[in-house]
Amino acid sequence: MANGLEACINRMRDAQMSDTAVAQFQRMYEAWEADETGWIHESDVTPMTDIVSVADFHDTMPTRTARAALAKTAILKLNGGLGTSMGLDGPKSLLPVRRHKARQMRFIDIILGQVVSMRAQHKVQLPLILMNSFRTSKDSLSAVRHNRKFHQDDIPLEIIQHREPKITGHNGMPVSFPKDTDLEWCPPGHGDVYSTLWESGILDVLQEHGIEYLFISNSDNLGARPSSIIAGYFAQSRSDFMVEVSRKTPADRKGGHFVVDNATGRLILREMSQVHPDDKAAAMDVHVHPYFNTNNIWVRISALKKVMKKYNGILPLPVIRNNKTVDPTDSSTQRVVQLETAMGAAIGLFDSAQCIEVTRSRFLPVKTTEDLFILRSDRFHLTDSFEMEDGNYIFPDISLDQRYYKNIHDFNERFPYGVPSLAAAASVTVEGDWTFGRDTACFGDAHLEDTNRPSYVPNGEYIGSNGIEPDTWQ
Structure with a gap:
């Protein structure tokens, strides 16, 4: 050559x-x-x-x-x-x-x-x-x-x-x-x-x-x-x-x-x-x-x-x-x-x-929007000395549907109020096209299945292993 x-x-x-x-x-x-x-x-x-x-x-x-x-x-x-x-x-x-x-x-x-x-x-x-x-x-x-x-x-x-x-x-x-x-x-x-x-x-x-x-x-x-x-x-x-x-x-x-x-x-x-x-x-x-x-x-x-x-x-x-x-x-x-x-x-x-x-x-690199998802969540606090602070730096496994979340513009569009709370999440799996409302939260092994159409997580809802959890606490 x-x-x-x-x-x-x-x-x-x-x-x-x-x-x-x-x-x-x-x-x-x-x-x-x-x-x-x-x-x-x-x-x-x-x-x-x-x-x-x-x-x-x-x-x-x-x-x-x-x-x-x-x-x-x-x-x-x-x-x-x-x-x-x-x-x-x-x-x-x-x-x-x-x-x-x-x-x-x-x-x-x-x-x-x-x-x-x-x-x-x-x-x-x-x-x-x-x-x-x-x-x-x-x-x-x-x-x-x-x-x-x-x-x-x-x-x-x-x-x-x-x-x-x-x-x-x-x-x-x-x-x-x-x-x-x-x-x-x-x-x-x-x-x-x-x-x-x-x-x-x-x-x-x-x-x-x-x-x-x-x-x-x-x-x-x-x-x-x-x-x-x-x-x-x-x-x-x-x-x-x-x-x-x-x-x-x-x-x-x-x-x-x-x-x-x-x-x-x-x-x-x-x-x-x-x-x-x-x-x-x-x-x-x-x-x-x-x-x-x-x-x-x-x-x-x-x-x-x-x-x-x-x-x-x-x-x-x-x-x-x-x-x-x-x-x-x-x-x-x-x-x-x-x-x-x-x-x-x-x-x-x-x-x-x-x-x-x-x-x-x-070691807190951002190579994908899944990494960014964690850094933007309530797992972190940015201190006055600009340290990205977390309790134990052991993070939930994140899997976001690459068809809808890989591109930063698509990602931002689907989290218009910010990413959900991850404080109680062990893992988060999002399949399909979901847009998140204000003050949503993930807990346990949170999982949203593909509905084959654009879907929405309403304000204040909790997402668990069965998807959007029914409000049975009241």
């Missing part, structure tokens, strides 16, 4: 992509072309079962140590996503999550609130950097600049992630989509964060301002708040790279997890796409592999620069083949391949790396 690679590179050159972007794409393309994905067999790794937990030192970490570490920490949020799987056409971080003191709060508002409150509480600079994409930059920066309490002048607020051509699987040529040429491009996965940081020069800027540590997380994970306690531990540890992991529940069985490579003795990230079919059962067994990757990462800037220099700004991370359609919102459009890398996979490149166990409160 030499002609395909050449055509892709020419397209990137025509779009004035940098040498780093081109070289990174070429490495991924050649790995994909050679089918170097490979399996990580269960027999070749050792499960990670005994690791340090934040609970081990949470109450004994000296306040001075924690604050000093936070004073040398910067926050990097991966903010390049559009949320196309939910039918969004703008930055996912501008999606409203819930209200706080009557004000509608979006992901970006809550992130800024977390940073501002931590700055005030600990009296630290705590710079915030957004890794935007070419499609999220303008709107995201506009939202930040409209926040009256957030100010940052000396350190750039954003870096722009690279982009690459989407390719056709059978011949490796760059896809053509005249209807919307922006859709001919895609990001190279969140593993691109390292080459973007390297090329931007912002690592040097951070060091000039006394910043030694970088905390990286996804903008759609509102649990990934700045933590002085974890910063303090990382500063005291001998680790250069640390990933937060959490204990699996059955819902996390298919998530990526870290294992020890028997050949090298190093920690490596194993995604489910790298698990051989014969090993699937063991890989998803929560007793064999009890932890999953939250994608919250701590890294020493000096160590990162050393590793980046070793590899000339392009880390040799495993390549992930992501099969999609050229228009992610239209399954009838041409099928394409997006080549990606995962940022957690960099753990294997550092001489001193570790995982640390955190509670479920630090």
Whole structure:
């Protein structure tokens, strides 16, 4: 497929992509072309079962140590996503999550609130950097600049992630989509964060301002708040790279997890796409592999620069083949391949790396409207320090009919007064087209069956295992 690679590179050159972007794409393309994905067999790794937990030192970490570490920490949020799987056409971080003191709060508002409150509480600079994409930059920066309490002048607020051509699987040529040429491009996965940081020069800027540590997380994970306690531990540890992991529940069985490579003795990230079919059962067994990757990462800037220099700004991370359609919102459009890398996979490149166990409160991602359904419910309270607070962070199983609730606009239309109460719900299953009235509540294993027509849950009704429950309490 030499002609395909050449055509892709020419397209990137025509779009004035940098040498780093081109070289990174070429490495991924050649790995994909050679089918170097490979399996990580269960027999070749050792499960990670005994690791340090934040609970081990949470109450004994000296306040001075924690604050000093936070004073040398910067926050990097991966903010390049559009949320196309939910039918969004703008930055996912501008999606409203819930209200706080009557004000509608979006992901970006809550992130800024977390940073501002931590700055005030600990009296630290705590710079915030957004890794935007070419499609999220303008709107995201506009939202930040409209926040009256957030100010940052000396350190750039954003870096722009690279982009690459989407390719056709059978011949490796760059896809053509005249209807919307922006859709001919895609990001190279969140593993691109390292080459973007390297090329931007912002690592040097951070060091000039006394910043030694970088905390990286996804903008759609509102649990990934700045933590002085974890910063303090990382500063005291001998680790250069640390990933937060959490204990699996059955819902996390298919998530990526870290294992020890028997050949090298190093920690490596194993995604489910790298698990051989014969090993699937063991890989998803929560007793064999009890932890999953939250994608919250701590890294020493000096160590990162050393590793980046070793590899000339392009880390040799495993390549992930992501099969999609050229228009992610239209399954009838041409099928394409997006080549990606995962940022957690960099753990294997550092001489001193570790995982640390955190509670479920630090992993609250929103990938679907079902996730949003929980975050918008009464299970959560948004505190004045902008923490998404719940009693135990063990949530009901949610299953919403994808025909009517997958798209955010359809979802909002069917919950005009907000989502039902989930305080007493063990699970919620909605089949068919239901619109919910005001002050509805789910309890037990709530279940609404498909009536084969648009249906309505009246104001104040309770939904249980038999659907809308009759009012027999009066």
